Amino acid sequence: MATNKNALIRYLAIDKCLQNHQKRWTLDDLIDACSDALYEYEGKDSYVSKRTVQLDIQNMRSNKLGYNAPIVVYNRKYYKYEVPNYSITDIPITEIDIDILQESMEMLRQFKNFSLFSELNGVIQKLEDKVYRETKEQSPIIHLDKNDQLQGIEHLDTIYQAIVKKMVLDINYQSFKARKPSVVTFTPYILKEFNNRWFVVGKKEDRVATITFALDRIIDLEFNLSVPYENHNFDPDDYYKDTIGVSVLSDRDIINIEMKVDKYNAPYVMTKPFHSSQEMLGEYADGSILVGLRVHHNFELERLLLGFGPAITILKPRRLKQKIQKLVKETYHNYFETD
Numbered sequence: 001m002a003t004n005k006n007a008l009i010r011y012l013a014i015d016k017c018l019q020n021h022q023k024r025w026t027l028d029d030l031i032d033a034c035s036d037a038l039y040e041y042e043g044k045d046s047y048v049s050k051r052t053v054q055l056d057i058q059n060m061r062s063n064k065l066g067y068n069a070p071i072v073v074y075n076r077k078y079y080k081y082e083v084p085n086y087s088i089t090d091i092p093i094t095e096i097d098i099d100i101l102q103e104s105m106e107m108l109r110q111f112k113n114f115s116l117f118s119e120l121n122g123v124i125q126k127l128e129d130k131v132y133r134e135t136k137e138q139s140p141i142i143h144l145d146k147n148d149q150l151q152g153i154e155h156l157d158t159i160y161q162a163i164v165k166k167m168v169l170d171i172n173y174q175s176f177k178a179r180k181p182s183v184v185t186f187t188p189y190i191l192k193e194f195n196n197r198w199f200v201v202g203k204k205e206d207r208v209a210t211i212t213f214a215l216d217r218i219i220d221l222e223f224n225l226s227v228p229y230e231n232h233n234f235d236p237d238d239y240y241k242d243t244i245g246v247s248v249l250s251d252r253d254i255i256n257i258e259m260k261v262d263k264y265n266a267p268y269v270m271t272k273p274f275h276s277s278q279e280m281l282g283e284y285a286d287g288s289i290l291v292g293l294r295v296h297h298n299f300e301l302e303r304l305l306l307g308f309g310p311a312i313t314i315l316k317p318r319r320l321k322q323k324i325q326k327l328v329k330e331t332y333h334n335y336f337e338t339d
Contacts, residue, residue: 006038010048010056011067013037015088018071024078027053060088152198152215156191159200159221163188166229168205172219181219185227189234194246194300201239201246203232210239212246244275245300255297258316263287265311274304290315302327 013033017025031053038046057079060069070082162169169188174181185205192199198215205227242254258281261269266289270280275295282290295301297320305312306327314321 006046007056007059009037009041010034010053011060011065011088014053014056014060015069018079018081019085019087021080021084025080026077027079030057030079150196150198150216152218155215155218155221156198159188159191159215162223163190166231168224168227168229169221170224171213171221173213173217174219175217185224186213187227187229187231189231190236192236192246199246201234201236210234210248212248241276242294243296243298243300244304245298247296247298247300249296249298253296253298254294255317255320257293257295257314257320259291259293259305260284260313260315261289261291261308262311263289265308 013036014030017023017030017033023029027050031048031050034048034053034056035046038048057071059065060067061071062068067088069088070086071079072082073079159169161167169186170183171186172181172183186200186202187205188200188202189210190201192201192212199212200215201210201212203210239248243249263286266287269291270289275293277292277294279292280289281292284290302323305314305324314324
């Protein structure tokens with residue numbers, strides 16, 4: 001059992017004793033109570049020293065844990081709470097605590113239909129009741145991006161359960177390019193969120209390559225109990241190590257990029273790197289910087305670079321530079337060469 005958990009058990013044992021004003025509590029009594037409490041939780045005798053309990057009382061008295069417990073010694077021998085009905089389990093919530101609870105509840109609500117969090121519903125309701133009684137309604141301090149119209153989210157829990165319980169799925173799927181849907185037998189490995197969309201990564205039956213399905217293109221799905229689940233030692237960190245986004249390509253599609261970032265956007269690019277491979281290769285006299293990347297040349301990369309507009313200039317490789325030039329020309333045509 002972790003040391004901090006042992007300490008909490010001792011604090012609660014001391015607290016329970018000092019709430020009982022019908023008995024006079026000596027230090028030896030508190031030591032025995034702490035030992036009994038640890039035995040109850042661990043199932044074995046745990047020696048609690050005199051020094052340990054003295055430090056526990058000192059910590060409870062301090063603001064270190066937020067308790068500020070009014071523990072006093074009288075007759076130079078006995079311990080008690082100076083304030084009637086005090087308990088460390090009934091400490092008033094601070095304004096900072098309330099802010100944190102409100103934002104935490106807002107984040108948890110976004111997963112209300114996800115069974116991973118379903119057991120928290122009762123806890124959330126209790127927290128909401130406590131916060132409501134402690135403070136008035138106020139607007140959020142932290143605003144989170146969310147899309148209430150997101151399609152496919154209803155499949156999230158089924159896929160999650162399939163991964164946890166190692167079960168194969170039959171998925172009725174239709175990509176944007178397909179004329180009609182088709183059912184595929186699929187072994188799911190992980191769920192991945194990117195750009196406010198959810199994806200499932202795994203393998204189709206009789207296929208070696210790992211593929212990705214967007215949840216918003218799944219029509220329906222069900223468990224396939226006749227096919228055994230095989231993970232093939234899938235490592236998501238290794239799988240995505242050369243990728244921005246979710247489109248993982250072959251090793252031959254990995255490119256070494258050099259790009260110039262203007263001085264106004266350089267701080268943003270340096271403080272929020274595009275990828276773990278990013279490194280600064282040099283600086284220009286005008287304050288611009290030279291940045292290097294080694295990643296797959298996929299759609300997500302192109303869209304990310306185009307999003308910076310004139311702030312970024314691709315220098316290498318030639319193939320990526322030409323592709324960005326082509327996309328910029330097409331964009332120009334859409335806005336400036338229309339009838």
